[in-house]
Amino acid sequence: MQSTARVVVITGAARGIGYGIAECFATKGDRLVIADLNLAAAQAAAAKLKEEKGVGDALGLACDVADRTSVQAMVEAVVAHFGRIDVLVNNAGICPFVDVMKMAPEMWEKTLAVNLTGAFHCTQLVAEKMIAQGDGGRVVFITSLAENVTGPAQVDYGASKAGMRMTMVGFATALGKHGITCNAVAPGMILTDMTRFHWEQPGPAEHIKARVPVGRIGTPTDIGHAAVFLASPEASYISGVTLRVDGGHQACCA
Ligand SMILES: NC(=O)c1ccc[n+]([C@@H]2O[C@H](COP(=O)([O-])OP(=O)(O)OC[C@H]3O[C@@H](n4cnc5c(N)ncnc54)[C@H](O)[C@@H]3O)[C@@H](O)[C@H]2O)c1
Numbered sequence: 450m451q452s453t454a455r456v457v458v459i460t461g462a463a464r465g466i467g468y469g470i471a472e473c474f475a476t477k478g479d480r481l482v483i484a485d486l487n488l489a490a491a492q493a494a495a496a497k498l499k500e501e502k503g504v505g506d507a508l509g510l511a512c513d514v515a516d517r518t519s520v521q522a523m524v525e526a527v528v529a530h531f532g533r534i535d536v537l538v539n540n541a542g543i544c545p546f547v548d549v550m551k552m553a554p555e556m557w558e559k560t561l562a563v564n565l566t567g568a569f570h571c572t573q574l575v576a577e578k579m580i581a582q583g584d585g586g587r588v589v590f591i592t593s594l595a596e597n598v599t600g601p602a603q604v605d606y607g608a609s610k611a612g613m614r615m616t617m618v619g620f621a622t623a624l625g626k627h628g629i630t631c632n633a634v635a636p637g638m639i640l641t642d643m644t645r646f647h648w649e650q651p652g653p654a655e656h657i658k659a660r661v662p663v664g665r666i667g668t669p670t671d672i673g674h675a676a677v678f679l680a681s682p683e684a685s686y687i688s689g690v691t692l693r694v695d696g697g698h699q700a701c702c703a
Contacts, residue, residue, distance in 0.1 A: 450585040450628070450682075454505065456531040457680070458482040458523075460514050460571055461541030463490035465641035466591060469669020470538055473677045475502035480531060484512035484523050485541070506531070514541045514567030515559070517574075524574045533582055536680045537575040539568040539613075540591040544643055549604035557605045564609035565616065572620050576629060585628025587680040590617040591672065592635045594695055610635075614691060621689035630688040632679040637695025639667040662697035 457474045461467040463485035471481050475498055483498075485491040491509035498504040508530055512523035527534055542564045545556055572588055579586035592610045599607030614633055621631035638657060640648055647653050648666055657666050675694045678684055693699055 450535045450579075450587065451533070453478060455479045455535035456482065456527065456533055457536040457538065458484055458527055458534055458571075458575065459538040459540055460484045460512065460567070461486070462538075463487050463494045463509075465643060466636065466639055466669045466672050467538070467540040468494055469671075470540060470591075470673040470676045471498055471507075472502060473670055473673030474536075474680075475504045477677060478505070479536070480505060481507040482523075482527050482531075483507065483509045484514075485509070486511070486513050512541075514539075514571055515562040517570045520567075520570040520574055524578060528578060534575050534578050534586070536587045536589070537571060538589045538591065538676055538680075539571055541567055542591065542593075542609075544603065544606045546602045547605075548601050550601070552605060560605040561609050561612070564606070565612040568613050568616055572616070572631070576620070576624055576627075579629050580624075580627045585685075586624075586630075587684075588617075588620065588624070588629065588631040589676045589679050590614075590631070590633040591676070592617070592633045592691065594635060594637045594693070594699060596635060596691075597699065617691070618689050625688055628685075630679075630685065632684070632687060632689070633691040634672055634675045634679065635691050635693045635695065636672050637661065637667055637693070637698040639669060639672060641669060660698060660701055661695070662701050665696065667694065667696060 488511035495507035495509035513519040595607040596610040
């Protein structure tokens with residue numbers, strides 16, 4: 450793996466946590482690929498990273514992680530442009546927030562297709578390139594607090610994130626011999642467009658203060674800093690682990 454100006458592919462990075470992760474990799478001088486369902490937003494995010502964060506080269510590409518053909522096309526476009534891939538961050542995800550007893554089977558399948566199968570497609574297809582390059586690589590999965598605890602309106606989501614955790618562990622066993630590490634960051638409550646409708650209300654805001662020991666909601670760059678560490682040369686002996694970045698939420702029994 451190159452140690453400078455690495456090529457970092459982040460899925461679902463047009464906004465939210467993915468964009469915060471991109472901002473953190475930008476501070477390391479890496480070259481960035483914003484791969485998102487929304488092409489216009491991905492291109493706008495890439496342009497913003499170049500203008501505001503001084504990224505030397507950032508590419509916005511269309512990619513539906515649930516569609517293997519789309520992932521394959523994205524990976525080929527990255528290699529055509531940059532010649533290699535050093536780091537993959539599996540960040541793209543959805544959370545419909547629908548009670549499990551009212552959930553249509555199609556919605557269940559979509560959550561699993563994007564969050565779980567999407568991470569499988571991206572990791573397998575990117576790892577093929579990393580193995581061919583012959584100098585290792587890094588894969589970081591963005592899971593969730595919901596891989597361990599969930600509620601009636603996040604059963605599909607919790608199942609997908611728990612599955613993602615074991616997908617990460619399994620790929621760690623398969624790819625270690627190629628110098629490719631796989632790890633996860635499990636965010637707690639982070640303020641993004643996915644969750645804003647909930648956390649900006651007074652009741653939930655009080656809940657955060659009561660349940661999160663550090664007393665605040667998380668930011669996308671809280672997650673980005675952890676992803677940068679797990680992708681760093683200093684983390685070369687860390688593989689198959691999940692780093693919880695939740696302000697101590699899961700440690701708290703209040
Ligand atoms: N916000 C939180 O509190 C929180 C907590 C734990 C985990 N997470 C996880 O972090 C990740 C990012 O969440 P966020 O809050 O930034 O969400 P978000 O909805 O703000 O952003 C998600 C991004 O992913 C893209 N996307 C959606 N489906 C896609 C697909 N099929 N292919 C490619 N891109 C797709 C969207 O276009 C969007 O740009 C998700 O995996 C989510 O499960 C979020």
